[in-house]
Amino acid sequence: MTGTTEWDIKKLRILRTLSERGTVTATAEALLMTPSAVSQQLSNLARQLGVPLLEAQGRRVHLTDAAHLVLRHAEAVFAQLERADAELAGYLAGETGEVRLGAFSTAVPALVVPAVAALRLTHPGVEVRVRETEAAESYELLSAGAVDLALSLAAHAPTARDPRFTRIPLLADPLDVALPTDHPLAAAPSLRLADLSSEPWIYGGSGPWSEITRTACEAAGFVPEQAHSAAGWTAILALVEAGMGVALIPRMAAPRATGVTVRSLPHDRPIRHVIAATRRGADTAPAVASVLTALREAALPRA
Structure with a gap:
């Protein structure tokens, strides 16, 4: 390889996508x-760079x-290209x-x-298009350029050392326990999670909230007995209200x-912990920076 090697950005993006998706077929579908x-x-x-990039292992290829x-x-x-796009966007728009x-x-x-x-009042020229996503999906969309900003739980985000993303902490969201109003412990002067170790619990059969509930209970010294499986807060709270069990509820979900x-x-x-993430360098784009500032301010009352 010499100092005049041609670095082709489009082909490098294909290589990165192969690294993320694992197979040529999945890479082709994504792109x-x-x-x-x-x-x-x-x-x-590979010819441009003068080095082998792929090696065959059975029917698959590996980097x-x-x-x-x-x-x-x-x-x-x-x-650096994301930062350049951000500066150019700021200059033009x-x-x-x-x-x-x-x-x-x-x-x-x-x-x-x-x-x-808040943005409608302070930055009426910034238009936000919202897409509800699961944590894993949001980072796939972010990497693919389908979204500019992703909100997720830190526990379900890529590691902070992932070079593709910049992570921005937003909020530490406490988990409260929801009980039927006539439960013996509903008015207890002091309540610990361990006090509910023998209760029937309500949480999803799989996914992030199932992991969060089990992890919290295990840290308190017990394994929760899952009496009912539900993923949506409306269903979970309806089951609690009916006296069918107890559940952990994020304060952000503010039950009514x-x-x-x-x-x-x-x-x-x-x-x-709730975080925002952008593609590395894209957080300096004026419109994205304005949205991040508005999200931080929205999180302050909940801090």
């Missing part, structure tokens, strides 16, 4: 290309050490632009809606059910 076109572009890139080396440098290039935001369900009413309402008592857990309070 709306044919598998043969993906293979041809990567073969051309070589040289490919991983190339990608480490390419991530810095992609971040000023405080205007469209921001596509992916957010998990409870973040939409608690953070996104108040942030958008009249037959439910929500108690904080001051002694062993479980917390989930």
